[in-house]
Amino acid sequence: MKKKLMSVLLAGAMVASLAACGTTGTTDTTATTSDNTTTETQTTETATTEAAATETATEAAPAGDAGSVRLLNGKPEINDQMQALAAKYNEETGNTLIVETIGGDTNASDELKKMYQADNMPDIFVIEANQAANWDGMLADLAGEEWTDKTGFELVDASMGTIGFPYTVEATALGYNADLLKAAGVDPASLTSPDAWKAACETLDSKKDELGITAVFGWCAEPTNLGWSSGTHVFGQYLDAGLKADDTTYIDLLNDGGKIDEARMKNFAEFIGMMNQYSDPALLIDGTYDNQVAGFKDGKYVFITQGNWCVTSPSDVSFECGFAPYAFEDGINTIIAGPPSYWVAYANGNVDGAKAFFNWCAGDSAQSILVNDAGLVSPFDDCKYEAVNPFYKSMNSYITAGNYSGWHTMLKKDGLQNQTCNIFADYAKGKLDADGFVSTMAQVISSYYAQ
Amino acid sequence: MSTFSTGRKVASFASLILGLVLAIVGLALSITKAGDLILFTIPISGKATPVILGRGTMFICGIILFFVGLYLFPTLKYHRAIINIIFLFPLLFAFAVTVIIPLVLGIGYSFTDWDGIKLTGFVGLSNYLRMFNQKSFLWSILLTFLFVVFNMILVNLVAFLLALLCTSRIKALGFFRAAYFLPNLIGGIVLGYIWQFIFSNVVTKFTGTYSMLSDTKTAFIAVIIVYIWQYAGYIMLIYITGLNTIPGDVLEASAIDGANPTQTLFNIKLPMIAPTITICTFLTLTSAFKQFDVNLALTNGKGSVQFLGEYIANGTEMLALNIYTTAVINNDYALGQAKAVLFFIILAAVSIIQVRISNKKEVEL
Known part of the structure; x- marks a missing residue:
């Protein structure tokens, strides 16, 4: 008898614990009414416990029309500032913003797929331009929103309309140390042709000891960890350098079965060859991002092949920074500038809440946090804060003059950078010459697109 | 009723x-x-x-x-x-x-x-047709088989030598056993990053050239070295157990008959631990097939190679990593899945053969 009682008790405990597990997290679906007349289903859209029972139906509506919004942030380095942004949003509007950050090396798009399969999509998430097609028909059209009048950087998709909210502008070109250039007597504004670049490199190289530099370029073609830099960003210069922001000539050619313009690629290859020649050999083939950036910050390299993200705070550098174009053809005078990724609103999520947040985010108090605290560059025309980024002045001069190209490199086929970065590495090692670089590029890209 | x-x-x-x-x-x-x-x-x-x-x-x-x-x-x-x-x-x-x-x-x-x-x-x-038309995938299969063969031989050889060392009468035996086994307790990703640092910052100081990891052939050797370093300690433990189960009277009898250490090793010890060798061979075989983490952290599959008349950009990418890259990085989940099915078939075949052979051996004993 005792045994039976014990087993009943144990079974009861098991049932209770299972039942307890079963109830948690099961109340967050959208509400409909049940067919039963005496029972009603719970309204949980606002994530509150307010029930839609008849006697309290009038109270059940949430305070604002925006409610609570979940945002998936892909930049772990600004997580603290995003949390501050959420607090500010709640303080000013009463709406709730929940920021979830995907950290470190975890790929946001990969995580989003898991969230999608688990029916746990955030209302706002981050995408790169070429990922829009994956989400075809699932993103809200934000056309006509107030903020769209204040920026030219929104993401417009052919089938879904205005889908992307730009939260930052990033630029990449050849970042330079203005103090070193001045000391060597090189005017960065003159660097708009291959010949001018060659002359500048020779001058700088001959004054190495005088300037105290290790090499002219801090350029690293190591593919394992820096493949994104060579395969996406530097390769992007072939696609966009010298083109207006909306000019898609070479990306269209590329996406048309992986074709390249061989003459342009040849010029590009020769320019890269020059960079290889004047680079720090210790960095070029097996360096790391940290070494590259540290070398630039210490004044060991005059140029760096990164963007404005590599030096974010004025206290990091003791010199003036600027951008020079990859002028591999005569007259190229643009840098690549624009939002590398966007925030989009999930169409089945809280779209009104997302729209309200975007409008608020384009406003003064949000921009203050994003620009002054997070160190981002504002994509909005009426933003009165000047970014603290040391590259900002140079970046801004290109943007206001209209001399900027788009981030069309983000529209290439997924994974292409992992192929092309090896060609940059082999070129740097001397396994390929300029012609070999061009022909290998052509072969690798076309066979990758053919797969 | x-x-x-x-x-x-x-x-x-x-x-x-x-x-x-x-x-x-x-x-x-x-x-x-x-x-x-x-x-x-x-x-x-x-x-x-x-x-x-x-x-x-x-x-x-x-x-x-x-x-x-x-x-x-x-x-x-x-x-x-x-x-x-x-x-x-x-x-x-x-x-x-x-x-x-x-x-x-x-x-x-x-x-x-x-x-x-x-x-x-x-x-x-x-998807299956596309898979076999991808030269990079064929390369990955070939490379994986190469890796498996190298590892099966080298890991077992190293592990057996370590086991002999750890069953001999040297001092600080416990320390050696623990030290050889320890790498196995560190995760492959961490190992990969540690060795990446060693190869590109320490080894280069001695060789004076650029990192082993930046060239496909040497990078492949590097992956093998790290893998042996990680896995040999584990296999060593199994060999130690095997060697310890050899009955003392057999060894004593051979010593009385005048067998020298080499003869004892080849004529007594090795035949006595034949079942252990089978187990270890298959353990290394299946785990080498599934190699992923060290491969990811150490080279991420990068490296160029000329294969079937084409420039292939995934010179050190083995099967498991190739599947991951195809699905997650290249955003081609269905193709990755097709490759994973092939991977499953290969591994299932290997496992079945393993079970068959192991059973036979047990009957013979």
Whole structure:
């Protein structure tokens, strides 16, 4: 008898614990009414416990029309500032913003797929331009929103309309140390042709000891960890350098079965060859991002092949920074500038809440946090804060003059950078010459697109 | 006439029916996304607080009631079978959810154009055809086989030598055993990053050239070195156990007969631990096939190679990493799935052969 009682008790405990597990997290679906007349289903859209029972139906509506919004942030380095942004949003509007950050090396798009399969999509998430097609028909059209009048950087998709909210502008070109250039007597504004670049490199190289530099370029073609830099960003210069922001000539050619313009690629290859020649050999083939950036910050390299993200705070550098174009053809005078990724609103999520947040985010108090605290560059025309980024002045001069190209490199086929970065590495090692670089590029890209 | 009371029959059928109803309603509420049932509301401090019967609770209570009903089912003939089912159910359920269902789904996905988000249609065998037309994938298969062969030989050789060392009469035996085994306790990703630093910052100081990892051939050797370093300690432990099970009288008899250490090793020890060698060979074989983490952290598959007249950019990418890259990085989930099915077939074949051979050996002994 005792045994039976014990087993009943144990079974009861098991049932209770299972039942307890079963109830948690099961109340967050959208509400409909049940067919039963005496029972009603719970309204949980606002994530509150307010029930839609008849006697309290009038109270059940949430305070604002925006409610609570979940945002998936892909930049772990600004997580603290995003949390501050959420607090500010709640303080000013009463709406709730929940920021979830995907950290470190975890790929946001990969995580989003898991969230999608688990029916746990955030209302706002981050995408790169070429990922829009994956989400075809699932993103809200934000056309006509107030903020769209204040920026030219929104993401417009052919089938879904205005889908992307730009939260930052990033630029990449050849970042330079203005103090070193001045000391060597090189005017960065003159660097708009291959010949001018060659002359500048020779001058700088001959004054190495005088300037105290290790090499002219801090350029690293190591593919394992820096493949994104060579395969996406530097390769992007072939696609966009010298083109207006909306000019898609070479990306269209590329996406048309992986074709390249061989003459342009040849010029590009020769320019890269020059960079290889004047680079720090210790960095070029097996360096790391940290070494590259540290070398630039210490004044060991005059140029760096990164963007404005590599030096974010004025206290990091003791010199003036600027951008020079990859002028591999005569007259190229643009840098690549624009939002590398966007925030989009999930169409089945809280779209009104997302729209309200975007409008608020384009406003003064949000921009203050994003620009002054997070160190981002504002994509909005009426933003009165000047970014603290040391590259900002140079970046801004290109943007206001209209001399900027788009981030069309983000529209290439997924994974292409992992192929092309090896060609940059082999070129740097001397396994390929300029012609070999061009022909290998052509072969690798076309066979990758053919797969 | 019946050995079962009416009460038991009623309890059994009632539990079965109620359990089924609850489980089905709970599932239906989840599938239709209708939310939870609100039984009634109690006003607490002016607010109407609902008393909820959660759909999860309903489902789980339903399943449990069903099993209670099954347990009470009035039969003598099948009672034992029912008990077996009830006890096996949790395990079978977990196995089905984590292994069988994903396997079936995975095979299903390999015939579609699934991209991780949407599934627009079935494409038949075209993923499989594409897979074999990818020279980079063929290279990955070839490289994996090469890696397996190298590792099977080298890991076993190194591990056996270490085991001989650790069963000899040297001092600080415990320390050596622990030291050789320790790398196995460090995760492959961490190992990969540690060795990446060693190869590109320490080894280069001695060789004066650039890192081993930046050239495909040497990078492949580097992956093998790290893998041996990680895995030999584990295999060594198995060999130590094998060597310790050799009966002392056999060794003593051979010593009396005048066998020198080499003769003892080749004519006594090696034949005596033949089953251990088989086990270790297959352990290294299957784990080398599945190599992923060290490969990812150390080279991420990068490296160029000329293969079948084409420039291939994934010179050090082995099968598992190739599958991962195809699905996650290149955003081609269905193709990755097709490759994973092939991977499964290869591994299943290897495992079956392993079991067959192991069984034969045991019979011979």
